[in-house]
Amino acid sequence: MQGMIISNPKLEFLRPVLERWFDCIDRFNAVRGDNDTPYWYDENANLGLLSAAAWMAEMVTLQQTSTRKQTEEGERNAHADLFIASSEERAYLQATQRWPRVNSLNLTQALADITSDAKRISYASDLKLGCLFVAPQKAQQSATPEELQDMVDDLQKEHSCAVAWYFPYAYRKLRNEAGNYHPGIAVLLKEARG
Template identity: 25%
Template sequence: MTERNLKSGMIILSEDARHPFERLLKGWGRAVSAYIEQVGRIEAPYYFNERSNVSLLAAGAWIMKGVAVEEYPVSRSSADFSQTNGRCDLFISIDGQGAELEAKYFPYRRNETRDVFARQLKSKITEAVSAAATLPEYIYKRAGCVFYPVRIASAKRMSVAMKEMAIRGELEHYISDLRDNADIVAWCFPENARDIFLEADGDFYPGVVLAIKLVKVA
């Protein structure tokens, strides 16, 4: 198994996506860890919903000396070329390079086989990219992104070493399932989140995987 940096990391699968997302994702990892430390290691913000994850991604832009705006009005194009009013989840710009993103959130669900879950991971990316494709074609890149909070089942009795092994195993599954359907796969498993249990039965969510895929320009 590849020895990856669990705290945060990424695999860039398309050079077109390197800018501005490489720096954005470095800032995002720092933002997640800073939030957990600030609130006293009692909750993991990526566990909540799509909005909380988008806010952390926006924070990553500011940390890297960029800018970000969330939930702003846009005019979207539909299949029949008509225009409808809507909102874009996030605009970011770092070093003068901007991107608009449509986000989705997909937590691990209980009692699903790995194959079924893998298909759902991929379909969620398609859904996000399809939403991003309806955004106006400005000078900015358009992309879909999906947040996948990672669940480790019945982990309360695990040793530190067993937890790390379980996290590494889950991460490799996500990377394997996503790499053919994304331009970047990133992850963040902050050390200060390893002992936060969010469900009574002992399941915990030690981190989050994020996939980004660009809208292809014809």
């Protein structure tokens, strides 16, 4: 089960990146085997995959890139978790990750917080995005197809500018060392204005 919705036209240039993000997850799983998956890790690991996907989509990226921010007191140094650019468009991302329960995503505040953080990473004229990776988990047993569909429905209800999700069939029953099942990952992107 995979998909994406881009509701803000400014983010449409990221469509090929998100498509290749799915491929990067598959490639990691193919190389590492059935006992590991990249979305168990933190936002830095997942930003690395997103960065690799951008390069595959003929774009360029820099992680932990320095930026400048205009403030009332003048300019100051800032930094973005990921800079991504095509020859025509660019964006600065500030990222975080959450591992909510499958039946209780509750992402509204986390998305608002990371989007607020993204306001501080560059000039007002730049496209700045809050980036929230979501790796749902469930204890004791894997998520049912109905639970997965409910999660996808919940993801689509968040007020984001773009959302992509990937719940690979082969990894839905994969369990980490703590005994929690993580059926996949989603990423929500929201424009930070100001």
